[in-house]
Amino acid sequence: MKTIARRLGQLVGIYSAVSLLLVFCLFPFAQIVSTSLKHPIDWGNPSLIPKVIHWDAYEELLGLKTKVPTKLPQSIQQLLDNPALSKVQRQQLRQQFSRDKDIFPFGRYMLNSLLLALLTSTLSTAFAASAAYALARLRFVGRSMIANSVLFVYMIGGVLLMVPLYQMSVAVGLTHTLTGTLLSILLIYLVQTLPVAMYMLGNYFRTISVALEEAAMIDGCSRFEAFRVIILPLSKPMLFTVFVYCFVIAWNEYLFASVFLRQYQDFQTIPLALQSLFTSKNAIWGRIMAASVLTLIPVIICFMLASRHLSRGLTDGGVKE
Known part of the structure; x- marks a missing residue:
């Protein structure tokens, strides 16, 4: 008892x-x-x-709410009736007092973050898989040094790297155009995510039996074909995990985006948009909280998709030792 x-x-x-x-x-x-x-x-x-x-906050952010015609003040209407004003001046006055400028373009910012995060996670996973396989299977000069120093970039904080990286981008002329600025951001995100992605995939590749690749190469496969046909399908759980990790890092990144994308209002990401939402005339609690909820949805979807693959079996029973 x-x-x-x-x-x-x-x-x-x-x-x-x-x-x-x-x-x-x-x-x-x-x-x-x-x-x-x-x-x-x-x-x-x-x-x-x-x-x-x-549901008004969600409808406003997603652009589903019907726009109410703006009622101009009487003094502005009298000014518009002045025949001395040109057509361009009347149009500028109407735009100045229009409610369209008060609408927060949440969908555009979310699309910017989604495209940048998807591109970063896809490239980072692909590059990390190739590099991790080389470190796990191939023998070459400097392999141990590269494998041990792959996480060195995380010993230096992002705040210390921000100014040198921005100066380098300015020196090579990348920040002079929108395309160059986006390329700079993409390269920085790859540098941030590749070390851990390589470390995770390298350790996972070492758990896969070499006998599987040897059997494939005996059947006529090259090293690359064995990697593509054997290693990658067996590594789906870890590949999805690395993809989600890279996606979340790029989706939530604020520091470098605030420096590089500040001058391009229409191409800012979700973290920048939420920060500007707090300090703008659109700072309504319902809208702020609705934007926070919508920001969580892509990350939740990624984790749900990854969990389906993580629950599957790996290589147990694939080789009889």
Whole structure:
């Protein structure tokens, strides 16, 4: 009985600790979702359940809400009726008092981040797979030094690298054009993600039996064909994990984007857009929380897709030793 009571007490303690940890981690997200769905008059309600679900913030961010015609002030209307004004001047006045300029282009910023993160994660995973395989399987001069120093870039903080990297981009003329600036950002993101991606994939490739590749090469496959036909299919779980890791790093990166993309308003990423949303006239709590929820969706989808592959079997039973 004492043993049963002790085990029961241990289980209760473990489940209580896990439950408290989950509540501590999930409560901020629940609060974000709740505030994004509340009507402005309901923001003072401490309950997580909105009295009335309010979708206006999401509709405004996604461009689904019907635009209400702007009613110009009477003084501006009288000024527009002045025949001395040219057509261009009337158009400028109407644009100045139009509500279109108050609309936060969330969809454009989200698309910018999505394209940049997808390109970064795809290239980083492809380059890391090739480099990690070479370090794991091939023998060449300097292999050990490269393998041991691959994580050296993480010993230096991003703040220290920001100014030298920006000066290098300016010196070679990349920052003078939008294409060059985007290329600079892409190269920096690759430098940030490649070391850990190579480290993760290299350790994983070493767990795959060399006998599988030797059997493929006996059947006539070259080294590259054995890598493509044997190693890559067996490494899908880790490839998806590395892809998600690189995607999240590029999706959430703020420091370098704030320096390189500050002058290109239409090509800023989600972190920059959220920071500017906090300091603009669009800084409404419901809209801010809705933007935060929408920002989480691509990351959640990536983790869901990766989890499906992580649950599959690997190479167990593939070779009889």
